[in-house]
Amino acid sequence: MTATQDFRARVVVPLIVALAMLMETTDATVLATALPVLSQDLSVPVLSLKLALSTYLIAFAAMVPVSGWLADRFGARRVFVAAMVVFLTGSALCAAQSTLTGLVLSRAVQGAGGAMMVPVGRLIVLRGVAKDEMVQALAWITVPALMGPALGPLVGATVTQTLGWRWIFLVNLPIGLIAIALAVALIPRLPPEPVAPLDRTGFVLSALGLGAGLFGLSCLGEHLVSTPVALGAMAAGLAVMALYTIRARGRSDALVDPRLFRHHTFTVGIVSGTIFRMSGGAAAFLLPLLFQVGLGLSILVSGLLSGLFALGGLTMRALAPRILDRFGFRRTLIVGTLVSTVAFLGLGTIQSVNYAVIVPLVILAGFAQALVFTGLNGIVFVDATEEEMGRATGLSAVSQQVGLTAGISLSAFVLQMGGNPAPEAPPQLAHFPAAFWAMAAVLMIAALSLTALRKGEAAALRHRAEHAHRQHDRV
Numbered sequence: 397m398t399a400t401q402d403f404r405a406r407v408v409v410p411l412i413v414a415l416a417m418l419m420e421t422t423d424a425t426v427l428a429t430a431l432p433v434l435s436q437d438l439s440v441p442v443l444s445l446k447l448a449l450s451t452y453l454i455a456f457a458a459m460v461p462v463s464g465w466l467a468d469r470f471g472a473r474r475v476f477v478a479a480m481v482v483f484l485t486g487s488a489l490c491a492a493q494s495t496l497t498g499l500v501l502s503r504a505v506q507g508a509g510g511a512m513m514v515p516v517g518r519l520i521v522l523r524g525v526a527k528d529e530m531v532q533a534l535a536w537i538t539v540p541a542l543m544g545p546a547l548g549p550l551v552g553a554t555v556t557q558t559l560g561w562r563w564i565f566l567v568n569l570p571i572g573l574i575a576i577a578l579a580v581a582l583i584p585r586l587p588p589e590p591v592a593p594l595d596r597t598g599f600v601l602s603a604l605g606l607g608a609g610l611f612g613l614s615c616l617g618e619h620l621v622s623t624p625v626a627l628g629a630m631a632a633g634l635a636v637m638a639l640y641t642i643r644a645r646g647r648s649d650a651l652v653d654p655r656l657f658r659h660h661t662f663t664v665g666i667v668s669g670t671i672f673r674m675s676g677g678a679a680a681f682l683l684p685l686l687f688q689v690g691l692g693l694s695i696l697v698s699g700l701l702s703g704l705f706a707l708g709g710l711t712m713r714a715l716a717p718r719i720l721d722r723f724g725f726r727r728t729l730i731v732g733t734l735v736s737t738v739a740f741l742g743l744g745t746i747q748s749v750n751y752a753v754i755v756p757l758v759i760l761a762g763f764a765q766a767l768v769f770t771g772l773n774g775i776v777f778v779d780a781t782e783e784e785m786g787r788a789t790g791l792s793a794v795s796q797q798v799g800l801t802a803g804i805s806l807s808a809f810v811l812q813m814g815g816n817p818a819p820e821a822p823p824q825l826a827h828f829p830a831a832f833w834a835m836a837a838v839l840m841i842a843a844l845s846l847t848a849l850r851k852g853e854a855a856a857l858r859h860r861a862e863h864a865h866r867q868h869d870r871v
């Protein structure tokens with residue numbers, strides 16, 4: 397490999413992938429701040445717009461398992477470019493909508509594109525560098541994952557205030573087109589890899605099961621469909637996923653492999669992580685509504701305050717490895733979850749504009765979220781073999797989207813039921829405490845589930861964290 401090729405693999409290609417990921421991670425959070433404005437413009441209840449958030453996550457979860465197979469079968473660069481095209485098509489469709497149904501369907505297109513774009517982009521980076529350069533290359537593409545959620549609320553607020561909510565989606569187009577042009581010109585053409593035939597039946601079952609179950613959950617509260625239809629979709633989704641699980645046992649080609657749950661740390665990480673991430677989805681949904689609808693703050697102030705949640709997390713990301721090294725995974729995860737519980741209890745007490753209370757609570761919640769997220773992301777992969785790593789990554793990504801979707805849906809349902817249960821009734825300030833306290837209860841369940849980590853496992857995890865941290869310091 398020449399010096400030019402080495403520089404391209406280590407720096408140029410990761411930067412192109414990072415540009416696409418920044419577009420995706422920002423877009424995943426940019427919409428929440430604009431929900432009250434969309435509610436007025438589309439003439440729909442503000443709580444029904446939870447579907448615009450959750451549908452993106454549902455489509456993402458359904459499509460992630462097949463992304464690696466597509467990259468191997470058709471070539472990673474080709475799939476990466478196609479994914480960006482799908483994502484941009486979804487963005488343009490979102491900007492053109494005037495109904496809730498149209499917006500929900502367009503967000504599904506976006507989510508499908510994002511589900512292929514993110515993991516395949518990471519795969520391109522990993523395949524292009526030597527192992528001793530992998531950490532440095534990955535550092536370029538971790539920045540968007542950290543910056544996107546912090547920028548999203550403020551970008552959404554600023555764009556909505558100055559240009560209108562449709563430009564939230566339209567700003568993706570020039571960024572995406574630049575990323576596509578750079579990818580075609582500078583990312584080497586990666587030939588297809590030998591790959592086993594796709595388990596098409598399994599893919600259809602997993603996608604339908606996840607999609608139907610999460611869609612039904614998101615529709616609770618008489619939003620878009622009636623309650624019987626929503627409950628029926630949930631039941632059908634659970635039944636299909638049960639059928640998929642039975643069928644997938646013992647299959648080497650399973651896209652979502654239930655055999656991974658034989659690893660105790662993987663089971664604890666997935667179960668606890670899914671429960672814990674419900675609070676992250678709830679915060680992204682509840683905070684902008686609390687600030688704008690509950691407290692009557694402007695969209696710009698709401699964007700700034702909501703961004704503090706992710707900004708607090710961004711700061712903690714740098715400290716989390718040292719905290720985990722010092723105190724160990726088990727203790728840190730449990731204490732971090734309890735701190736997050738306290739923060740959500742505090743957020744539930746807000747009934748007036750008092751920045752001396754609001755700002756510290758939002759930052760504290762973000763700190764705790766990032767700390768626990770970092771630890772949970774580690775324990776999932778501790779006992780997975782090299783052969784299992786790809787499937788473990790896919791299942792972990794699916795569980796993250798499931799947790800976020802469930803958090804949005806549950807918090808919206810509690811917010812609605814805590815006041816006037818009519819679907820068209822807007823939430824009032826007095827209705828928010830129940831939603832935040834419901835998430836605090838969920839966090840307590842997550843803390844209890846984390847006690848299943850054994851002390852021996854915690855010691856092994858700590859050893860691996862110290863090794864990873866030394867590698868990070870050398871870079």
